Amino acid sequence: MKRRGFLAVTAAAFVAGCNKIADSDAGSKLLGAAERWHKGAHRLLTDREALAPEYPRSAISPFFRGNGSTDPQNGDYQAQAADNFANWRLEVRGLVDNPMQLSLDNIRRLPQRTQVTRHDCVEGWSAIGEWTGPQLSVILDEAKLRPEVQFIVFRCADKLNGQDYYESVDLIDAYHPQTIIAHKLNGEPLPIRNGAPLRMRIERQLGYKHAKYLTAIEAVASLDDIGEGQGGYWEDRSGYQWYAGI
């Protein structure tokens, strides 16, 4: 048991050293830089329109797990759900020449894309589902982005641990052909657990990018004034990587 004690002490000292490095200014900059190197390498190696794998319908998981918020209790969400989301509006705003308020009917009348894709949670699990909805690019084109737009921010109806959920992507992922605003899962209206009535699908990134309970799409030039400035709920709250392709 003495040897195990020695091992634990050595490991603890090493862990403490790593914690010190991570907490230092230079250390945290280095850790952040690594994320950007990966993003740069991915963008260098992968075409901006390269598709995530799509599966046959037979590959769909028997149940699609919900995670994070699975039944929002804040605001008027429950009332809207009871009303079958008849008055739900998706606002398109920010640095656009043509701001819009889209109803679910407006969304359903746009050209639709259906894709059977795999959802990879940052925790490590995966599930496969069939998603249907218009491409985000169609809506952005309609809204007419101003030239200074760099990011698209997704606003959500749910609060997680008392804070608004939001996420963001750059224009490469916003205009990716598989980036859709899904209103159907496996041919049925999106269940509440999976983000009813609208959620994002950002197929080349991890699950926390796929904002649920979508209320607004906001075009911005910088993420500095959005939330705490890190680009998303998990990025602001827990230091998660903004680029979630790794």
Next chain:
Amino acid sequence: MKRHALSTRIWHWLNLVCLVVLFMSGLTISNAHRRLYWGDWGFAPEQAWLIVPRFPDWMTIPGYYSLAVARDWHILMAWPFALLLLFMWVAMLVNRHFKRDLMTSPSEWKPAAIWHDVVQHLKLNFDHEGGKFNFLQKLAYGLVLGVFLPMMIFSGIAISPGMEPTFGWLVELLGGRQSARSLHFIFAFALFGFFVVHVVLVILAGPIGQIRDMITGGKSDEA
């Protein structure tokens, strides 16, 4: 000629730092979802082939549960680890370390010869006739350098959703995303197993001389 080339020594110690950080931050990542699956998807206990025990905080980086910080470390150290392995392979091929010391000849694969090596190891007799390494060492180092370490990189790339549009064939080759994740875990523990045996044998073979030689290079013992 020195017993260990400078490139080998530099790689050996830097690689150790990378592997320790990658392994310990990997244990935190494992704690985030303690089940392993085969195929493309899986999320429920009944789909898992293994439920991994929870690793205590003293084994993990950081020393508390934070998936975000563990991923930061993992993502950072993946770069030097992969680039150093590439450097080591180029160096081994250029300075002929691979051909001279690691490549096995057909005669070494005879059961009698292998058995002889096993018996000598069990008797803790580490004198080898002729070459620098005996068969079991060549096999172990060859597997680590040629299979275990590269597999960590390939299975790591296969877990990355951003890489899949380009390296989808790699994900398929490894049997799907969740299989790749399982293999990443299995090879990490294979490397941990190697580490334990390696350290035990170094201790048995005289740790001070072995560690000194791996730092200074030492003198060639069979010139």
